[in-house]
Amino acid sequence: MQPGDVERTYADISKAKKLIAYKPKTSFKEGIQKFVEWYQENRKLYE
DSSP, X not given: OOTTOOSOOOOOOHHHHHHHOOOOOSXXXXXXXXXXXXXXXXXXXXX
């Protein structure tokens, strides 16, 4: 965990969708895959 990280979130992007026409382009699955790749490349920063 990094400073500011939370253990759980109940994020709701419906307001962003309504107010600024936010449309995520990355699926949850793809986002997790990208995060894992990033973490593996940068894990020494957190050891």
